[in-house]
Amino acid sequence: MTSRRFWRRNGATGWALSAPATLAVIGFLLVPIGAVIAGTFMDPRGVFAPYVSYFNSGFRTTVLFRTLQIAALTTIISLIFGFMTAYVVSRAPGKLKSLLIVAAVFPLLTGVVVRAFAWLIILGRNGILNQTLLSLGIVNEPLEMLYTQGAVIIGMVYLFVPLMVLSLVGVLENIPKDVLQASSSLGASPMATFWQVLLPLAVPGLIVGAVLVFTGSFTAYATPQLLGGERQTVLATLLQQRAMVSFDWVGASTIAAIMTVITITIVLAMTHVARRINPMAT
Amino acid sequence: MSDRPHPILIAVAALVYLFLMLPLVIVVGAALSDTTYLTFPPQGLSLRWFENIFAISAFRRTIVTSLQIAFTGTLLALLIGIPAAYALNRFRVELPKWLGTLFVLPILVPEIVFGFALLKSLTVGTGVPIFAALLIGHTLLVLPYVVRVISASLASFDFSIEEAAISLGSAPVKTFFTIVLPNVRAGVIAAFILAFITSLNDVSVSLFLTGPGISTLPIQILAHVEQFFDPTVASVSVLLMFLTVAVMVVVERTLGLTFLAK
Known part of the structure; x- marks a missing residue:
C-alpha cells in the first residue's frame, strides 16, 4: 500500500490543504472584524462609552429600530408571497417549472x-408610476413615494423574493408526496392539506429562508x-456616513459591532430553533 | 399530486412574477430611450446612452477594474478554495466540524462590516494599496460560494476511484489533477460563474475599498445616479444584464440551469 505512505489518513494532509483558505479567513476576516469590535471597548471614556453614547442618541436608536422594522x-x-x-x-409541470426557476434566478444574478x-x-x-397616475387623472400632483419606508421595503422585497422562492421550492420538493396524497385520500380538502x-x-425551510x-x-x-x-x-x-463622511471611526465601529452581534445572534438562534423543530433539517 | 393549486395561489404567483420582471423590462426600455431623462415607454429608439457609457472615462475605468477584480479574485478563491473543499470531503473524519463553518463566515457576517473592517485594518492600518485590499476583500467574499459548490460536487464523488488510482501507482498530486478534478469539472465551472457574478455585483465590500482613481462599476453607478438622472445608468444596467444572460446561457449549455437553484 504505497498510498498509505503518501496519503496518510491522519488529517495532516487535510490541514495542509485547507491551510491557505483557513489562514485567509482568519487573517483577513476574523482578525479585522475582531479588531473593530475589540476597539469599541477600548475607548478612553470608558469600556461601554461608545455604546452608551449610541443608545443615548435619539437619532441613532431610531435608525436601529427603523432598520429592524424594515428587515x-x-x-x-x-415569506408570504415567496x-x-x-x-x-x-x-x-416540468417545462414550465424550469422556466419559472430561470425567471427567479435571473433577477437574483442581476446586481443589487x-x-x-x-x-x-x-x-x-x-x-413611471407618477406619470401613469397623473395621465389617468387619479392624482393631481405627483406623489412623494421615494425616500419613504415603503419605497425601501418594496425595493428590499424585490431583492429577496426570488431568494425565498428558490429556497422554498427546494424545501417543498423534499416533502414526500405520499404524505400529501395520504392527507387527501383520508378526506382532507386541498386547503386543509x-x-x-x-x-x-415546510416550517424549518421557512425559518431558514426567513x-x-x-x-x-x-x-x-x-x-x-x-x-x-x-x-x-x-x-x-x-x-x-460615519466612516467615509464624518471619519468617526469609533461611531462606525460601534455600528459595525451592533450589526455583527445582531446578525450572528439571529442566525444562531434561528438555526437552533429550526433544528429543534425538525432534527432532520440541516 | 394531481390536484392543481388553488386559482388564487396561481394568480398570486403570476403577480409575483410580473413584479419580478416588469422593473427589468422598464430598465431596458429606459436605456433605449432617445430622451435626456429617464422615461418609459422609450420615446424614440436610440443607442446613444450606450455610447455615453464609454464616453465617460470613469465608467470605462471602473468596468476594467471590476472585470480585473472579479476575474483575479475568483481565480484566487478557486486556488485556495478547491484544496480546502477537497480536504473537507476527503478528510471529513479527521478535520474538525468548525472548519467547514469557518469557510462560510464571509457570507455570515454582514458584508458592509467586512468591508469596513478591511478598510480599517488593511488600507488605513497597514497601508496596503487599495487595489490589493479590494482584491483580498473580493477573494474572501466569493470563497464561501467556491467551497460550498465544489464541496457539493465532491460529496457525490466516489473517493475509492482515487484510492484505486493511487494504489495502482499514480502519484497523489497527479491523481488529483487527472482523476478528481475532471470529475468535479461541472462544480468548478458553476463555482467560477457564481463567484464571478457575485464579485462583479458587489457593493458593500467595495464601498470602503475605493479611492482616488480606483473604483468598481457598481460604486461608480451609485455615484453617477446621485448626480445625474439620465439614461446612462440604465444602459450600464442593461449591459450588466446582457452579461448575466450570457453567463446563464453558458451555464445552461454546460450544466443545466436547475444547478443554480440548488
Missing part, C-alpha cells in the same frame, strides 16, 4: 444596484441608500 416587514412580506409562489412553482435603480425609475417624482400538512412540514432574508435586508446598503436616502437612514448607510 422584519421585508421578511414577513417575502411561499405561495414557491408552492405554485413546485406544482408546475441595478435592481434598486429600476425602482428609482418607477417610484421617482417624475417616475395545504394549511395542516404542507405548511407545518433568516436569509432578515439578515440580508438588515445589512443591505445599496437599496436603502438609493430608495431611502437620508430620510430613511438605516444602520448600513449610517455606518458608511
Whole structure:
C-alpha cells in the first residue's frame, strides 16, 4: 500500500490543504472584524462609552429600530408571497417549472444596484408610476413615494423574493408526496392539506429562508441608500456616513459591532430553533 | 399530486412574477430611450446612452477594474478554495466540524462590516494599496460560494476511484489533477460563474475599498445616479444584464440551469 505512505489518513494532509483558505479567513476576516469590535471597548471614556453614547442618541436608536422594522416587514412580506409562489412553482409541470426557476434566478444574478435603480425609475417624482397616475387623472400632483419606508421595503422585497422562492421550492420538493396524497385520500380538502400538512412540514425551510432574508435586508446598503436616502437612514448607510463622511471611526465601529452581534445572534438562534423543530433539517 | 393549486395561489404567483420582471423590462426600455431623462415607454429608439457609457472615462475605468477584480479574485478563491473543499470531503473524519463553518463566515457576517473592517485594518492600518485590499476583500467574499459548490460536487464523488488510482501507482498530486478534478469539472465551472457574478455585483465590500482613481462599476453607478438622472445608468444596467444572460446561457449549455437553484 504505497498510498498509505503518501496519503496518510491522519488529517495532516487535510490541514495542509485547507491551510491557505483557513489562514485567509482568519487573517483577513476574523482578525479585522475582531479588531473593530475589540476597539469599541477600548475607548478612553470608558469600556461601554461608545455604546452608551449610541443608545443615548435619539437619532441613532431610531435608525436601529427603523432598520429592524424594515428587515422584519421585508421578511414577513417575502415569506408570504415567496411561499405561495414557491408552492405554485413546485406544482408546475416540468417545462414550465424550469422556466419559472430561470425567471427567479435571473433577477437574483442581476446586481443589487441595478435592481434598486429600476425602482428609482418607477417610484421617482417624475417616475413611471407618477406619470401613469397623473395621465389617468387619479392624482393631481405627483406623489412623494421615494425616500419613504415603503419605497425601501418594496425595493428590499424585490431583492429577496426570488431568494425565498428558490429556497422554498427546494424545501417543498423534499416533502414526500405520499404524505400529501395520504392527507387527501383520508378526506382532507386541498386547503386543509395545504394549511395542516404542507405548511407545518415546510416550517424549518421557512425559518431558514426567513433568516436569509432578515439578515440580508438588515445589512443591505445599496437599496436603502438609493430608495431611502437620508430620510430613511438605516444602520448600513449610517455606518458608511460615519466612516467615509464624518471619519468617526469609533461611531462606525460601534455600528459595525451592533450589526455583527445582531446578525450572528439571529442566525444562531434561528438555526437552533429550526433544528429543534425538525432534527432532520440541516 | 394531481390536484392543481388553488386559482388564487396561481394568480398570486403570476403577480409575483410580473413584479419580478416588469422593473427589468422598464430598465431596458429606459436605456433605449432617445430622451435626456429617464422615461418609459422609450420615446424614440436610440443607442446613444450606450455610447455615453464609454464616453465617460470613469465608467470605462471602473468596468476594467471590476472585470480585473472579479476575474483575479475568483481565480484566487478557486486556488485556495478547491484544496480546502477537497480536504473537507476527503478528510471529513479527521478535520474538525468548525472548519467547514469557518469557510462560510464571509457570507455570515454582514458584508458592509467586512468591508469596513478591511478598510480599517488593511488600507488605513497597514497601508496596503487599495487595489490589493479590494482584491483580498473580493477573494474572501466569493470563497464561501467556491467551497460550498465544489464541496457539493465532491460529496457525490466516489473517493475509492482515487484510492484505486493511487494504489495502482499514480502519484497523489497527479491523481488529483487527472482523476478528481475532471470529475468535479461541472462544480468548478458553476463555482467560477457564481463567484464571478457575485464579485462583479458587489457593493458593500467595495464601498470602503475605493479611492482616488480606483473604483468598481457598481460604486461608480451609485455615484453617477446621485448626480445625474439620465439614461446612462440604465444602459450600464442593461449591459450588466446582457452579461448575466450570457453567463446563464453558458451555464445552461454546460450544466443545466436547475444547478443554480440548488
